[in-house]
Amino acid sequence: MSYRIPLIRPYISKRVKTMINEVLDSGYLTEGPVTRQFESAVAGYTGAGHAVAFTSCTTGLETALRVLGVGPGDEVIVPDFTYPATAGAVQIVGATPVIVDVDPDTMLMTPExxxxxxxxxxxxxxxxxxxxxxxxxxxFTELKKKYEVWILEDAACALGSVYKGKRTGTLADISVFSFHPRKFITTGEGGMVTTDNGKWAEAMNRYKHFGMGKPGDRGELVFLTPGTNYKMSNVQAAIGLAQMEDIDNLLAERMNLAEKYTRLLEPVKSIQCPVEPEYISHSWQSYTVFVKGRDDIMRKMRNQGIEVQIGTYALHMHPAFQDGNAKLRGQFHGSIRAFEEALVLPMYHGMTSQEQTEVVEKLSECVE
Known part of the structure; x- marks a missing residue:
């Protein structure tokens, strides 16, 4: 269905089209020098020592788990309120996801x-x-030290966010970003892993290239370990590389849109706006509010040509994570609330003040 006001629109500038055409004209379409440039751009922006491009955030998470030595008999703790790929990557490597609740206001898993x-x-x-x-x-760093565990960040939505002065991508042992079209930096599909550990980066790069190592004495390829094909093509990387040139402007625009949503929605007492602690800079992949009767409101908004969406999923409700496929810990009051009440509002490059005002007006009418 086509909406008058969509949830997101990909940022496709003239520069993006020019860089795609340059790749097409080069004849070098698979992963290559443009992908390397994109990796360097993300590493430079986040401040990470290494960045490795992947086909998706999911395959990046899977590969990171493999490099950390996770497999059968191991447990990996994940939040209940997240896209299933977070826990699915754990299952793919043969480990067991241990699913816990989230904070009812931030919708994040807490260290406690x-x-x-x-x-x-x-x-x-x-x-x-x-x-x-x-x-x-x-x-979480304190938990890492106390229990000698690794912190692998699912940063799918968080490129551009900041925690106490440091950009996401440098704070965990490994962070993994997504470039799905719901993200404001998008390559259609794709992901990026960042880490300061050079051995891990080398191992991840080898795994996504069929286990390929450096050429032997005669120049022939040498395959050191089992691996697969999780390469990001030059075509995809060209889109991301061009968008990275404008990331500061794109991010500033999203922050302005978020501030306006919060200001316009403040008088509507039945809607709870997102939480943003003062020591954090949100990247606003999604502007997500809490509202009771969410499903009915979502249907009414869509019928008026405004695309709104649920937040994400409560994993414990799905067969993939039941009946021994995962371990469920505690109650899920925060996650259930988020699943039932979280509503994502439209936010995209070029969104006009008139469009944003209409979203708020229609939403206000729906909750009255």
């Missing part, structure tokens, strides 16, 4: 909730910087 689920089998914790809001890095 994660700590309650730690066992002798816990090897990794995967907090999610949901919708562009960084999690409590200080608290």
């Amino acid at each position: 909730l994660a700590e309650e689920a730690i066992s002798a089998s816990t090897k990794v914790i995967i907090p999610v910087s949901l919708f562009g809001l960084p999690f409590d890095h200080d608290g």
